[in-house]
Amino acid sequence: MKTKFSIYVHIPFCESKCIYCDFASFVCAKEIKEKYFKALKNEINDFSKEGVVSSIYFGGGTPSCVNAKKITDILKLIKKKFVISENCEITIECNPNSASFFKLSAYRRAGFNRVSFGVQSLKNEALKFLGRAHTASQAIRAVLNAQKAGFKNISVDFLIGLQNQKIEDLTDEALTMINLNVSHISAYMLQVEERTPLYKMVKLNQIKLPKEDDVIGLYNDFSKFLKKHKFERYEISNFAKKNFYSKHNINYWKMGEYAGFGLSAHSFLDGYRISNSDNFADYFNGKNREKEFIDNKKRIEEIIMLGLRCKFGFSLLEIKNLGFDITKTPSYKNFLNNKIIKEKRGRVYLNQKYICVSNSIICELLP
Amino acid sequence: MNRQEEIRNFCIIAHIDHGKSTLADRLMELTGSVAKRDMQEQLLDSMDLEREKGITIKLTPTTMSYNFNGEDYTLNLIDTPGHVDFTYEVSRSLAACEGAILIVDASQGVEAQTLANAYLAIDNNLEILPVINKIDLPSARPEEVKLEIEDVVGIFAEDAPCISAKNGTNIDKVLEMIVKRVPCPSGDENAPLKCLIFDSVYDNFKGAVCVIRVIDGSIKAGDKIFIMQAKKSYEVTEVGIFKPKMEACEKLMAGDVGYITASIKNISDVRVGDTITNLNNMTKFPLEGYKEVQPVVFCGIFTADGAKYNDLKEALLKLKLNDASLQFSPEVSQALGFGFRCGFLGLLHLEIITERIEREFNLDIITTAPSVSYMIYKTNGDVLEISNPANFPTPVEIEKICEPMVKASLFTPPEYVGAIMDLCQDKRGVYKNLQYLDKTRVKIDYDLPLGEIIYDFFDKLKSATKGYASFDYELSGFVESDLVKVDILLNGEKCDALSLIAHKEKAYSRGRAIVEKLKKIIPRQLFEVPIQAAIGNKIIARETVSAMRKDVLAKCYGGDITRKRKLLEKQKEGKKRMRQIGSVEIPSEAFLSILKIDDEN
Incomplete structure (x- = not known):
């Protein structure tokens, strides 16, 4: 059997920057975009690896904010260069406002079979505050358009911990999406990252976000609600219907190999974790790539850390073979x-009750 | 003139900040004892810490030459430490002199240590020469201060020079006065050798260097000497004087101030106050006034990183080389692991030592709350002296407890009398006396438990009096007192390093305050953590740190696993600074923070 690996493509462009975002994404002039896609193609062309690609993910930024052809050309190139598995999951992240029926159809025709919408909220007030470029009705239309274009695997993102957010708001919004037949929901707690406008606003007391305990309450209630609707929490922030777990993400969590292309993209290849520069100039010149060998100790740490974050747990034998009898x-x-963790048939799992404090638990368990 | 008639041995005494070191610098400058280019602010304070804190810890004498009316005089300036912790050292350096310059700040007037030091000088039969300093300040009131000195200290001050050490004004008048008024030494050069050790420093090559004043006889390299209290004999390898750096010379004779080395390995053999004589021609009378100083304040010192225990030991041993008064013995704490129980002359001494450990040896340390030494009379007739609250017997075994007391005198402008009395009363003080010295100054005497003033007395006194009051004390013995041990329990387990001794009436509020403070400091854990204060088996206060509900859920975006792993590694690293008490993790700061607790909160 040939080895499997995943491919990640980063599209670092947005129409506007959200106030809480600290990812590598930029509102850029056309020339930079042109240059970027050229560099991206070169990078893909220069890369070679034996094996079968089992998932492809276009993330950002906002992949849908650029011309559809730019995206589909990259996918074509990937398909030409690598062996793609038959049931390869191919995802594109979209923003509801830029995901027109035309674009979604083009993606589908090119081979994308999964779409992930950054919905975040279905409250216009909240969307406006967050600096999102779309409205609630655009979000709903986007999901419908995706279905019309032929997508059967649709994911939506929600943000938890917004100002004045109540559990009823969240469940109503989620129910709307569930009724539209989305198959996957990611729910992230709003993180106040340094170097974001949100951070400043919080520091200056211009806004008051809900207390931590309240956010946890919201999250737990939300997760119960999703469970009732047959969405299983298969990772800290990810919920899906049966057979709709994100293969691409699971590959990350199971320590599978992946090649990342584009600005600030990460790869895990031949035992090395590699990251591209998050600066355009450096990326164009192929500079400042960071490469770190994952020795046994780091590998053990990652296996424990990633395993406990999701429902798959980790194997005692695997880390024992690496030299750590936990x-x-x-x-x-x-x-x-x-009963904070449980052991079943040689694998260790985190008690779901403690999922929100997983960091502290993982920390204790690291070698 | 005979040789001794050309020598003047004197010291400078003052309240802290009245300008002692600055005047010393000017005297050295004017007598050409040190080239201008070598001048460094406050030359005699050679430790960084001394210069920073503006206090003198180690004594450094210096020999200066001064020509007056055509005669060359040798002036030996003996610096003194300016803090109550070092009163004994001060008294021994005074014993090496015939005169003392008493500096008084022209705007602040007589302060607690002015008086305490002046009395010490009078006890040692010194000629006291008052000098009014800081006349350059707009608030200077030299004439009033002169009257104050006459009234309060009881010495003649009318002709006291008015100087500004900072600007160098009238420094020559001080020199002139030293020559004219300080009596010359009158030792017998032919009598058996008799030297006073008034300080010692450790030199890596020469061993202990004794700083001495020759009273009678003479001493030179090759002499066999006998240290009378330590009962040790050595052969002198070098004698010399301070200019202000060590400079070897042929011999030292009666009246001289200088140093000797004799390959002395252990600084405890040359304790301050001891007498050196000639082994082959011993004096019959050792010098009076020797005593072995005992530490009065104690605390546990531990390293933040438990693995550094040996580094801490090394640091203490090195500091001890230079500081015979520092005491330490190994201690094991359940909470803090291996460390040392250390004894100090006072709070400042404690502060200096701990700061030097951190600075000079680059160690992160945790100190437990300072404690005093208690006399415990047990029901079975045993008497124990215990300075570590963790070692207290259980309440039922205790017949009575006695605690050390001090006689304190406080100087203050009259408007703060009320505030000071409130403070002293709150600290369980017993009022003794109140004396109006003049319109602007009042002297208040209180008996206070030493255990109360080692906490936050200085800080509170300063804030209650806007910094105007000054304070001095001397130990006065043990008194029976109604004391109890307060234990702190975390998740039901006693944390020995947090135990403390308090007066029964205050135990409740202290316990409550600590529990509340700890609640703020101890981070939430995976489970609920009760924090309790207890006397014996009785719980007197309780708070609960609720269980942690969330830690950072940063998503593993786009396969950035490294960032996530590094965050976890960092979090794990942070845990190393935490101490495990049973199942509870508490940050190192917790041990320090309980020192800074207000009884009121």
């Missing part, structure tokens, strides 16, 4: 006794 550590025994 079952001998006091923390492990303690967590097991207190």
Whole structure:
């Protein structure tokens, strides 16, 4: 059997920058976009790897904010260069306002079979505050357009922890999406990252976000609600109907290999984690790529960290073979006794009750 | 003139900040003892810490030459530490002199240490020469201050020079006065050797360097000497004087101030106040006034990183080389691991040592709350002296507890008398006396428990009196007191390093304050953590740190696993600074923060 790997393509452009965003995304002039896509093609062309591509993901930024042909050309190139598995999951992230029926159809024809919409909220007031370029009705229309274009696997993102957000708001909004037949929901807590306008606003007391405990309450209630509607929490922030787990993300969490192309894109290849520069000039010159070898210790850390974040857990034997018998550590025994983690057929899982404090638990378990 | 008639041994005494070190610098400058280019503000304070804190910790004498009316005089300036913690050292350096310059700040007037030091000088039969400093300040009131000195200290001050050490005004008048009024030494050069050790420093090559005043006889390299209290004998390898750096010379004779080295490995053999004599021609009378100073304030010192225990030991041993009064012994705390129980002469001494450990040895340390030494009479007749609250017997075993007391005198402008009395009363003080010195100054005497003033007394005094009051004290013995041990329990487990001794009436509020403070400091954990204060088995206060509900859920976006792993590694690293008490993790700051608790909150 040939090895499998995933491909990530980063499109670092947006129509506007949201107030909470600290990702590599920019509102750019046409010339930079042209140059970027040229560089992106070169990067893909220069890369070679044996194996079968099992998932492809176009993320951003906002891939839908550029001309559809630019995107489909890249996908064509990838398909030409690599062997693509038969049931390859090919996702594109879209913003509801720029995902026209025309664009979505073009994506579908080119081979995309999954679309992920950054809906965030169905309250216009909240969307405006966040600096999102779309409205609630655009979000609904986008989902409908995607279905019309032939997408059967549709994901939407929600933000939890917005100003004055109530659980009824969230469940009403989610229900709207569930009724539209979306198959996957990601729910992220609003993080106040440094170097964002939101950070400043919070610092200057211009806005008051809900308290941590209240956000957790919201999240737990929301997750119960989704469970009732047959959406399973298969990772901290991800919920999906059966057979609709994101293959691409699962590959990350199961320590699969992937090649990332584009500004600030990350790869995991041949035991190395590699990241491209998040600066255009450096990226164009192929400078400042960072490369870190994942030795056994780091590998163990990652296996534990990623395994406990999702429902798949991690294998005791796998890390034992790497030189760490976690079952001998006091923390492990303690967590097991207190039912914070559970052990089943040689795999270790986090008790869902503790998913929101997983960092602290993982920390204790690291070698 | 005979040799001793050309020598003047003197010191400068003053309240803190009245300009002692600055005047010393000017005297050295004017006598050409140090080239201008070598001048460094406050030359005699050689430690960084001294210069920064503006205080003198280590004594450094210096020998200056001064020509007056055609005669060459040798002036030996003996600096003194300016803090109550070092009163004994001060008294020994005074014993090495015949005269003392008493500096008084022209605007602040007589302060607590002015008086305390002046009395020490009078006790040592010194000629006291008052000098009014800081006359350049707009608020200077030299004439009033002169009257104050006469009234309060009881010495003649009318002809006291008015100087500005900062600007160099009238420094020559001070020199002239030293020559004219300080009596010359009158030792017997032919009598058996008798030297006073008034300081010692450790030199990596020469061993302990004794700073001495020769009273009678003479001493030179090759002499066999005997240190009378330590009962140790050595052969002198070098004698010399301070100019102000060490400079070897042929011999030292009666009246001289200088140093000797004798390959002395252990600085405890040359304690301040001891007498050096000639092994082959011993004096019959050792000098009076020797005592072994005992530490009065104690605390535990631990390294933040438990693995650095040996580095801490090394640091303490090195500091001890230079500081015979520092005491330490190994201690094991359940909460903090291996460390040392250390004894100090006072709070400042404690502060200096801990700061030097951090600075000079680059160690992160955790100190427990300072404590004093208690006498505990047990029901079974045993008497224990205990300075570590963790070692207290259980309440049922205790017949009575006695605590050390001090006689304190406070100087203040009259408007703060009320505030000071409130403070002293609050600190369980017993009022003794109140004396109006003049219109602007009042002297208040209180007996206070030492255990109360080692907490935050200085800070509170300063804030209650806008910094105007000054304070001095001396130990006065043990008194029975109604004291209890307050334990702190985390998740039901006693944390030994947080135990403290408090007066019964204040135990409740102290316990409550600590519990509240800890609630703010201890981060939320995976489970609920009760924090309790207890006396014996009785819980007197309780707070709860609720369980943590969320930590950062940063998403693993676009496969950026490295960032996530690094965040976790960092979080794990941060945990190393936490101390594990049973199942509870508490940050190192928790141990310090309980030092800064207001009884009222």
